Amino acid sequence: MPALKVNGRTHDVDGLENSPLLFVLRNDLKLNGPKFGCGLAQCGACTVLVDGQPVRSCVTQVGAVVDQEITTLEGLGSLEKPDKLQRAFIDEQAMQCGYCVNGVIMRARALLDQNPHPTEGEVRLALDGNLCRCGAQNRMVRAVLRAAREA
């Protein structure tokens, strides 16, 4: 039985192997973190971690990630207990609409896991594939650097 392991819980996804991971996370598992932005792997809004690696869930089939560890924004922290990175985004007021923020945080999480003290340039480069139309990029970069500092 194929199973999807998301944020430490296991879900039966029998028959959904060909569905985009994003739709199953949002529509079946009712997770709000990953967002639909383009469905074309161009914007990053749908980013989740699969075994710690940032993956664009809009172009990832469920069948390709069964039995791997999937982490969504909800898996980092909660409204009551945000994790360091989420906390840093609050402290820096790092958004306008916040639609892109899921992707930015998930991509940054992967960066910090692999490089706990990145330079500003490294943060920008890592986030270059994440689009933000509101123009909150500098605030988000500051938030990532703050999280790295405070870790």
Added chain:
Amino acid sequence: MTINATRRDVIKGAGALAVSFDLVADAARAADAPGQKLPGDLATSPKVSSWLRVEAGGKIRLLVGKVELGQGVLTAVAQLCADELDVDLARVAITSGDTRLVPDEGVTAGSFSMPNCGSAVRQVSAEARQILLGLAAKQLGVARDALTVADGTVKAPDGKSTTYWDIVANDAFEVQATGAAPLKPRDARRYAGRHVPRLDIPFKVTGTNIFIQDFRPEGMLHGRVLRPPAYDAKLVSLDTTSVEKTAGVVKIVRDGSFVGVIAEREELALDAIAELRALARWDVPATGETQDTVHDWLLRQKTQDILIKNEPNKAAKPAATVEAIYKRPYHMHASIGPSTAIAVLDADGVTHVRTHSQSVFETGAAIAEMLGVDKAKVHCIHMQGSGCYGHNGADDAAADAALLAQATPGRPVRIQWTRNDEHKWEPYGSAMLIKTVAALDDKGDIVDWSHDLWSTSHGTRPGARAGNLLAAHYLEKPFELPTPVNGGPPNYAADRNAIAIYAFPGQKVTTHFITSFAARASSTRGLGAYANVFAIESFMDELAARAKVDPIEYRLRYLKDERARAILQKAADMFGWKDFKRAPGRGRGIGFARYKGLAAFCAVAMEVEVDRGTGKVRVIRVSAANDAGEVVAPDGVKNQIEGGVVQSLSWSLKEAVRFGPGGVRSADWTSYPILTFSEVPPIDVELIDRPGTPFLGTGEASQGPTGAALANAIFEACGARLRDIPFTPAKVKAALQA
């Protein structure tokens, strides 16, 4: 004004009745007082109860017609409310944008939220406080003036106390605001003017329900619309039988050339649309324009010529006359989240539509006309979506959802536009062409000035007309697009900011308004202001260079307004304009405007580097100064200015909608690239706060100045004058070779 028996009965306490009559008397006095004008939208919705309610459990319910677009407005109005009512911010709960519950504040746009909604909320909260104190005074048996309030607890000098929640005064709120309630002095405010973290951000960083996308009502179905291959295409034939038989496809809706599918699962809806697209046969009329010919198209159209300023200097004897032509292309709003809506038809025939529209009331009325039902049969509820920056696909998605929902009574239908839908079908910001002419004396000073602009409409918002909804064009009985009108003074539309703020000896401004369209267009952040300011501020720079005068000094010669002078100076100081040392390949530029001539003052200075080999422009740093009058949410204002700078850099460096045979070619982020993280420069924003002066809208203040500052900096860096947005490497190279 009378207070009826039922209302009286609800008011607790022996003195309530008398107080109610006091209030009536207050209102009557206010009505007699000449010139007591209610601020902002309180003038059109003057009843206190339209805005405020005291709720059990110690909450204040604030009802507002303006909606959250990611600009932080709901936090800002909550700050005003908490201050004037003397309650903790956490007690303020907000309902916004529900057509059945909130005052009709029109469209959330045009940088009007703080002037119109903010001022109203501040005043109405002060009025409510007076009402509550009056009731408390009777209850406690002391004079109103002797009472003190802390977090909704009202205390008498003798220590006796009551709370807003014990008073239960909602019936006493059924009165007209008087406009006479005094506002808190600045030093008594706890929230307004101070940094208050936005209320929505903790939700957004943790994936907690807050976006419209997170709304998943029981039994929700997934809808998609088959958009035609081109705007004027007509469906000739479509055999839907095979798709209809697909398991999980609930319904195919066809009405004229409008085709939609409703399915149990989202991926099925997408597959069904792909199949229908392959099967559909369309009649597609040939289209002509390309991105390169669109400005010629503008000049070929029949225009309405509107002289918006006609004070030429007839006595001028110029030594020289210079002119220049500036252009902007069609730009997209290009929201990161494509438009979404969820609609359900209930048993009473009411269609409830969840939407991220900026204009719930007017969009609801337009949908009602499209459906052929009474206005009351469409109920719109705003929910937050992706940032929109104007009239994007939100309203059209709401119309799509409402149409499809008619086919599945009782079951909600969710519409999710694709990236392709959003890029190709949202109404763009209109392309524009501007011609400026200056008559100069022998020292290079301006003796006369003229500005002519050509533009299509910047305003095809739903405005309660079905013809403004995309889907309505394709129905069996189609609705025609109403002939657009250009918005007049004082806000203007295509000609917003076309009248220069400078005190020239003569100035003539003519709007050449085009009512037809080369592409679907509507309100995009700042409307015509972006291009008009770009033209004026570039031209000022050109004239300063010609006169061999520092561009700031040159501007100051014509700038009389003290606040304008101050903001220009502030940006210059922040940037280090005076002591600037120009490195090879680099240059600096400045741009300034008072948005709409009546809102925020904003000046932007920047340094750029131009690579002469590739033509690539790199922005090194930006300093922006802004005066939005009294500042309620300092960080919110800074965020707006900073975001506006980034968006404008993106427009000005990279963006143009591309057309080709068959219509729009910009269908995704590869064919319509925007500024990325590594291209965003450091941006420093500072504010001049003007306590006690009116709130000035600020959300659209920085785009125009940014575009001009960029062009001016490129000029200083490499000597090339860029007048045709966007300043792509190819255009910079061409200008360098010219």
